[in-house]
Amino acid sequence: MEQNYLETGEAEQLTVEQAIANLRQKEDLGARYYAAWWLGRFRVKEPEAIDVLLMALEDESDRAPDGGYPLRRNAARALGKLEDERAVPPLIRCLEFPDFYVREAAAQALEMLSDSRAIPALVQLLEGGVAKAQFVPGKPHLVQPYEAIIEALGTIRATEAIPLIKPFIGHPVEKVKYAAARAMYQLTSDSVYGEILIQALAGDDLQLRRSALMDLGAIGYLPAGSAIAETLAENSMKLIALKGLLEEEINQNGNQAFELTQESIKVMELMDSLL
Numbered sequence: 001m002e003q004n005y006l007e008t009g010e011a012e013q014l015t016v017e018q019a020i021a022n023l024r025q026k027e028d029l030g031a032r033y034y035a036a037w038w039l040g041r042f043r044v045k046e047p048e049a050i051d052v053l054l055m056a057l058e059d060e061s062d063r064a065p066d067g068g069y070p071l072r073r074n075a076a077r078a079l080g081k082l083e084d085e086r087a088v089p090p091l092i093r094c095l096e097f098p099d100f101y102v103r104e105a106a107a108q109a110l111e112m113l114s115d116s117r118a119i120p121a122l123v124q125l126l127e128g129g130v131a132k133a134q135f136v137p138g139k140p141h142l143v144q145p146y147e148a149i150i151e152a153l154g155t156i157r158a159t160e161a162i163p164l165i166k167p168f169i170g171h172p173v174e175k176v177k178y179a180a181a182r183a184m185y186q187l188t189s190d191s192v193y194g195e196i197l198i199q200a201l202a203g204d205d206l207q208l209r210r211s212a213l214m215d216l217g218a219i220g221y222l223p224a225g226s227a228i229a230e231t232l233a234e235n236s237m238k239l240i241a242l243k244g245l246l247e248e249e250i251n252q253n254g255n256q257a258f259e260l261t262q263e264s265i266k267v268m269e270l271m272d273s274l275l
Contacts (some may be wrong), residue, residue, distance in 0.1 A: 016044050023052040029062045033071050040078025050084045057090050072097070073105040080109025088115045095121045100136075104145035111152035119158045125149050126164040130171055146171070147179040154183025155218075162187050169196070174208050182215040194221035201231045209233050217241035220248020222263050229270040242271050 014022075014035070022028070022035035036056050039049050056075035064070050076094055079087040087109070094106035095118075103125075110118040125144045133146055150168060153161045165187070168180035178200055185193035198221075200212035209231055216224045217240055228241045245267050260268075 014038055016046060016049065019044070020046075020048055020052050023056055026061060029071070032056065032059075033062065033074055036071060036074035036078050040074070040081045043081055045082050045084065050079070050082060050086060053079050053082070054087065054090055057094065068099045069097075069102055072099070072102045076102060076105035076109045080105075080112035083113065085113070085115065088113055088117055092118055092121045095125060100139075100141050100145060104148045107145055107148035107152050111148070111155045114156050116156055116158070118152065119156060119161070122149050122153050122156075123158070123161050123164060126161070129164065130167050133168070133171060133176070142173065142176070146173075146176045150176070150179040150183045151218075154179075154186040157187065159187050169193075174200070174203075174205075175211055178208075178212055178215050182219055185219045185221065191221075191223070194219065194224060197221065198224050198227045201227050206233065210237055213237050213241040217244025220245050220251075222249060222267065225263065225267040225270055229274060235274045239271055239274055242267050242274075 016039075019035040019038050022031040023039070025032070036053060038044075039053060053075045056071050057079070059069065059071045059075070062069060062071035072094070076091060079091060091106045091109050091113070095103055095110075097103055097106070107122065107125075110122065126146070126149060133142055133144065135141065136143055146168065150165055153165060162184070165180050165183050168176055169184065171177050171180065178197060181193040181196040184190065185197075194216070197212045197216050197219075201209055201216075201224075203209055203212075210233055213228060213231060213233060214237070216228060222245050225242060225245060228238050228245075231238060246264055249261070249264055
């Protein structure tokens with residue numbers, strides 16, 4: 001069998017066959033964890049790779065000191081990148097799993113797969129609204145991965161979730177608030193939500209500014225171009241966000257010939273100025 005090598009300068013060189021074999025074995029948990037990441041990182045879409053990742057999604061052997069399931073988390077993230085609809089039902093089941101970070105990884109994966117079958121289960125996790133969306137005592141996270149859940153519903157275009165998502169604009173956790181603004185813009189095209197994210201670019205916290213940059217790029221809010229370019233953040237992240245603005249406009253034109261508007265030309269000029 002021809003060996004299929006994939007590598008980066010930083011990642012350990014593996015063949016696809018080795019990665020699959022590493023994930024099948026039970027003794028070396030570190031090798032299994034790395035193999036799940038590797039298969040997702042290099043978008044290995046072979047049926048056998050999907051099979052072993054689906055098996056890893058139900059793994060009981062890899063347990064963290066806090067009781068979490070690291071391998072399940074990595075398998076969920078990888079499956080989100082591989083565009084195989086077989087992963088949708090198992091990932092939906094993961095939304096009920098006790099490990100917060102498995103639920104988060106599953107929601108993120110379902111966003112990447114953008115399958116409407118996930119909507120009812122994602123909506124169910126928003127029950128209780130903002131009042132229930134509190135921190136778990138003694139933990140650094142909320143009772144549900146609301147940021148990932150809301151972003152998934154926005155990407156999947158779950159308009160039926162608008163009444164549940166809108167109140168999260170008032171959530172005290174900024175990233176959850178930004179996720180709600182992002183989703184509400186995707187679901188309504190109302191510029192008021194894009195402006196919330198533009199305002200976030202002027203905040204004091206660099207991590208939150210980065211988050212707002214990525215959100216604006218994801219929704220392709222074209223009026224944000226100048227604000228993105230002026231944000232106190234890395235040029236690389238600003239370029240990613242500006243690229244998202246252009247890509248969204250191109251996608252909206254579908255198969256029609258894309259004609260550059262003045263705003264899109266301005267975004268391209270802003271990108272040039274950051275290079």
